[in-house]
Amino acid sequence: xxxxxxxxxxxxxxxxxxxxxxxxxxxxxxxxxxxxxxxxxxxxxxxxxxxxxxxxxxxxxxxxxxxxxxxxxxxxxxxxxxxxxxxxxxxxxxxxxxxxxxxxxxxxxxxxxxxxxxxxxxxxxxxxxxxxxxxxxxxxxxxxxxxxxxxxxxxxxxxxxxxxxxxxxxxxxxxxxxxxxxxxxxxxxxxxxxxxxxxxxxxxxxxxxxxxxxxxxxxxxxxxxxxxxxxxxxxxxxxxxxxxxxxxxxxxxxxxxxxxxxxxxxxxxxxxxxxxxxxxxxxxxxxxxxxxxxxxxxxxxxxxxxxxxxxxxxxxxxxxxxxxxxxxxxxxxxxxxxxxxxxxxxxxxxxxxxxxxxxxxxxx
Numbered sequence: 001x002x003x004x005x006x007x008x009x010x011x012x013x014x015x016x017x018x019x020x021x022x023x024x025x026x027x028x029x030x031x032x033x034x035x036x037x038x039x040x041x042x043x044x045x046x047x048x049x050x051x052x053x054x055x056x057x058x059x060x061x062x063x064x065x066x067x068x069x070x071x072x073x074x075x076x077x078x079x080x081x082x083x084x085x086x087x088x089x090x091x092x093x094x095x096x097x098x099x100x101x102x103x104x105x106x107x108x109x110x111x112x113x114x115x116x117x118x119x120x121x122x123x124x125x126x127x128x129x130x131x132x133x134x135x136x137x138x139x140x141x142x143x144x145x146x147x148x149x150x151x152x153x154x155x156x157x158x159x160x161x162x163x164x165x166x167x168x169x170x171x172x173x174x175x176x177x178x179x180x181x182x183x184x185x186x187x188x189x190x191x192x193x194x195x196x197x198x199x200x201x202x203x204x205x206x207x208x209x210x211x212x213x214x215x216x217x218x219x220x221x222x223x224x225x226x227x228x229x230x231x232x233x234x235x236x237x238x239x240x241x242x243x244x245x246x247x248x249x250x251x252x253x254x255x256x257x258x259x260x261x262x263x264x265x266x267x268x269x270x271x272x273x274x275x276x277x278x279x280x281x282x283x284x285x286x287x288x289x290x291x292x293x294x295x296x297x298x299x300x301x302x303x304x305x306x307x308x309x310x311x312x313x314x315x316x317x318x319x320x321x322x323x324x325x326x327x328x329x330x331x332x333x334x335x336x337x338x339x340x341x342x343x344x345x346x347x348x349x350x351x352x353x354x355x356x357x358x359x360x361x362x363x364x
Contacts, residue, residue, distance in 0.1 A: 031130055032053045034053070034139055035050065035051040035139065036140070038113050038196075039144040040199050042199060044197050044198060046111060047110065047112075047121075050105075050106045050108070051106075052103065052133075054104060057099060059128075065095040065096060067125050068106070069093070069125075070093045071121065071124070072115040072120050073090055073108070073111035075110075075111065075112070078116055078117055094108055104131070114138075120135050121134060122134045145167070148167055149166060149195060151163070151164075151165060154245070157241075157242075158238055161242075162216050165191060165214075165215045166214050169210055169255070170210070174251075174257040175211055175255070175256065175257060176211040176212070176261070177261045177262070178213045179215075179247065179262065180194075180269070181263070181273055182217065182269050185197060185267075193217075195215060200264060200266055216239075221268055225298070226295050227297055237275070237279060262285055262288075263284045263288075265289060265290065267290070270292035270293060271293030272295065274337065286317040287317070288318075289318060290322070293329045294329070294333045296309050296333060299333045309340075310337060310340050313341070314341060315346075316348075317348035318349050319352070320350070321334070322352075322354075325355055331353065335351075
């Protein structure tokens with residue numbers, strides 16, 4: 001090859017190395033923003049649509065739902081009958097497209113966001129590769145009801161600082177307050193997971209009730225048998241002192257009706273609910289306690305220990321719920337609590353004991 005030919009080949013190679021990245025960059029800039037629209041369903045946070053903002057709508061005039069494929073999408077129930085972790089993806093992704101101005105609105109069959117224990121979701125488009133994305137490309141997550149909760153921090157007179165989220169009633173008059181205590185899987189400082197893990201915090205206003213909802217997030221979970229752990233029990237009680245003072249602040253500001261304050265909790269929060277009730281027996285107008293952790297007394301022991309701990313909440317309406325085959329929090333706590341309150345003469349105590357079915361995480 002002569003010098004002239006080599007020079008031409010070198011020039012061509014350099015040109016391609018410059019032009020190709022520029023082309024890829026142009027394609028990637030077609031998408032300027034991706035928003036995921038989610039809600040809290042029974043399995044947790046579910047995504048129902050995406051809004052993809054594009055620079056040039058004309059380029060996608062022939063875009064079809066069939067151009068997209070979603071993997072890692074499933075209904076959020078991760079166990080089969082053998083209690084093995086599974087992730088069956090939808091055969092039909094349920095995609096529906098509308099393009100308005102510079103936004104592609106993509107409705108999907110709702111799936112667990114951002115995916116499951118096996119894999120996260122991924123949206124692929126072979127016709128228009130620049131429209132492919134996964135969780136890392138999502139710029140904003142908009143979550144129904146959850147985004148209406150205001151973030152706050154309250155420091156009690158005992159020095160305990162609690163981070164919380166508060167959904168305020170739209171009414172100007174004092175309205176009820178639901179106090180939600182989350183489960184052990186939602187402890188932390190993210191200010192969000194205790195709202196999105198299940199419907200415990202959002203269900204009240206989404207069901208049409210005019211109420212405020214207070215959800216404190218605890219920084220760490222407590223151990224089993226806290227009734228026999230003075231250090232952790234004292235810490236829990238200190239948290240409740242600060243939370244009680246926060247509630248009284250809302251009452252003093254005229255936002256909350258002091259006669260309509262209700263308590264609900266699940267798992268670690270269910271166990272905490274029993275302790276919150278016994279610490280402030282005159283605070284709550286009623287409570288719903290789900291799958292309570294063993295905070296009251298030894299569930300392998302006698303009912304007398306439960307009577308001793310629960311004697312001051314006999315007049316509080318309480319509905320206790322638990323799966324009798326719960327593999328994490330033994331239902332003995334709920335059974336003995338119900339027996340104790342009944343034998344103490346409680347007139348407004350109920351219990352629902354169901355069977356947990358692993359196949360789809362429903363109850364029977």
